[in-house]
Amino acid sequence: MTINVATCPRILVVDDEAHLRELLEITLIKMGLDVDSAENLAEARQLLQNKSYALVLTDMRLPDGSGMELVAEISAGYKNTPVAVITAFGSADNAVNALKAGAFDYVSKPVALDHLRKLVYSALNINAVPQVKTEDTQSVVASLLIGQSAGMRQVRTQIERLARSMAPVIITGESGSGKELAAREIHMSSSRMSKPFIAVNCGAIPENLMEAEFFGYRKGAFTGAMDDREGFFQAANGGTLMLDEVADLPLAMQVKLLRAIQERRIRKVGATTEESVDVRIISATHQNLAQCVREGRFRQDLYYRLNVIELHLPPLRERLEDIELLAAGILGRLAGSSVTLSAASLEALRAYxxxxxxxxLENILERALAFANEGCIQPDDLALSGKPVTAMPEPGLPALPVPSASIAAPEREKAAPHTENFGFPELPCSLPDYLESIEREMIRRALEKTRHNRTQAADLLGVSFRQLRYQIQKLKIQD
Ligand SMILES: Nc1ncnc2c1ncn2[C@@H]1O[C@H](COP(=O)(O)OP(=O)(O)OP(=O)(O)O)[C@@H](O)[C@H]1O
Incomplete structure (x- = not known):
């Protein structure tokens, strides 16, 4: 990256150690930047009032207070100014706290100049990311996430904020709720947008290949290693690495990952030297990671590292008002403007x-397209299974999902004869999917009834604890 001298960005360095201040000043000036320095908080505040800065770089310990105070003040009062902190060696807690308070990034002492330069370039890029605002001031330029419900608006606002930081983010939410899309949006709205976004499904990689897949390997490191290969970290260098289903990482790999994140250095399998990597980590899980920590399946230190900021994607049933926009977007993508959704179909979807x-929703609409006549999807084409949001069955009643129960009134009459067959539904489109939906529902009920005590829930269902745990994972049940 070359810096435009005509609009030379100005950096504020806040540090009371003269030699470190000097090192930072020289490095930044050599990068073609203007630098102001302050020895303490009072001087920094004074300078901030008089000039605007492209980045503030502050030490944590200052003679008249803590760098954290400056982080908080800048985050609140100078929203367009990224602030990075310099932390003492080994003080991971400080770094995490600063990121939580709104710091854009951190460097640890002794300051590695290559890391410092990368940090500065990222910070300078932040304000170069194009932001198009709508009337309600939400950025739409890279909005991949469709939806105007309060929940989705909040998600977008949070994404906008998260995009201006390097802080690790954990995205939680049920399966299919848009976690990967949200991660992409954070990346696309950040200064890393021109660099790669790599999404890795941690549950899909065989345990024995994990290290090589993440960190790469050298030729001859193991049988079959015919050439040097890069791993996910190198592939995402400068960009964002998304660890999807992070709870599925085996414990041994969790240790290695923690090290890579903390040190920002990795070592290829079979290599003797380490290489530095500049990767922003976004993780995602549909599981309760804190619960995984309690059960000893996830390391607390890694949890603490990854879980600096949480972004929660609400399930679709909590934002049913988004369905119309979502359906229009999905149908537009799948069929252009040639197919529409009837009012009754929309009503049926809103009740599901x-x-x-x-x-x-994507799958339902894709299948419905195949059945739709005359360019309009009717409720029957949707072939909805499961219970509607409204009309929950009474406790104690058999919980078999009734496919036509969610269909709007006139269509319900048509479908009724099929559903009066001893309470069984009409034939499902897919028996395995149908049976899974029943199993999922029964497990959910047992968990609800036992206040999420898995041992008791397993007893209620007449299965072993391990069997239940396996089914919960397999069926991706939110517990
Ligand atoms: N708000 C949204 N707007 C448009 N499309 C969406 C939205 N949310 C999700 N999708 C689409 O739904 C599908 C599932 O989304 P995504 O893969 O991001 O979910 P996920 O939560 O990561 O799922 P999983 O936990 O199973 O990995 C994708 O095709 C995605 O494009």
């Missing part, structure tokens, strides 16, 4: 629970 969230 969507256990598979937006992904399920």
């Amino acid at each position: 629970r969507f256990p598979g969230n937006v992904r399920e």
Whole structure:
């Protein structure tokens, strides 16, 4: 990156150690930047009032207070100024706290100049990311996430904020609720947008290949390693690495990952030297990671590192008002403007629970397109299964999902004869999917009834604890 001298960005360095201040000043000036320095908080505040800065770089310990105070003040009062902190060696807690308070990034002492330069370039890029605002001031330029519900608006506002930081983010939400899309949006709205976004499904990689897949390997490192290969970290260098289903990482790999994140250095399998990497980590899980920590399946230190900021994607059933826009977007993508949704179909969709969230809506519409006549999708074409959001069955009643129960009134009459067959539904489109939906529902009920005590829930269902745990994972049940 070359810096435009005509609009030379100005950096504020706040540090009371003269030699470190000097090192930072020289490095920044050599990068073609203007630099102001302050020895303490009072001087920094004074300078901030008089000039605007492209970046503030502050030490944590200052003679008249803590760098954290400056982070908080800048985050609140100078929203367009990124602030990075310099932390003492080994004080991971400080770094995490600063990121939580709104710091854009951090460097640890002794300051590695290559890391410092990368940090500065990222910070300078932040304000170069184009932001198009709508009347309600939400950025729409890279909005991949469709939806205007209060929940989605909040998600977008949070994404806008998160995009201006390097802080690790954990995205939670049920399967299919848009976690990967949200991660992409954070990346696309950040200064890393021109660099790669790599999404890795941690649950899909065989344990014995994990290290090589993440960090790469040298030729001859193991049988079959015919050439040097890069791993996900190198592939995402300068950009964002998304660890999807992070709870599925085996414990041994969790240790290695923690090290890579903390040191920002990795070592290829079979290599003797380490290489530095500049990767922003976004993780995602549909599991309760804190619970995984309690159960000893996830390391607390890694949890603490990854879980600096949480972004929660609400399930689709909590934002049913988004369905119309989502359906229009999905149909537009799948069929252009040639197919529409009838009013009754929209009503039927709005009454459905969507256990598979937006992904399920996509599947329903894709299948419906095949059945739709004259360019209009009717409720029958949707072939909805499961219970509607409204009309939950009474406790104690058999919980078999009734496919036609969510269909709007006139269509319900048509479908009724099929559903009066001893309470069984009409034939499902897919028996395995149908049986899974029943199993999922029964497990959910047992968990609800036992206040999420898995041992008791397993007893209620007449299965072993391990069997239940396996089914919960397999069926991606939010517990
Ligand atoms: N708000 C949204 N607007 C448009 N499309 C969406 C939205 N949310 C999700 N999708 C679409 O739904 C599908 C599932 O989304 P995504 O893969 O991001 O979900 P996920 O939560 O990461 O799922 P999983 O936990 O199973 O990995 C994708 O095709 C995605 O494009």
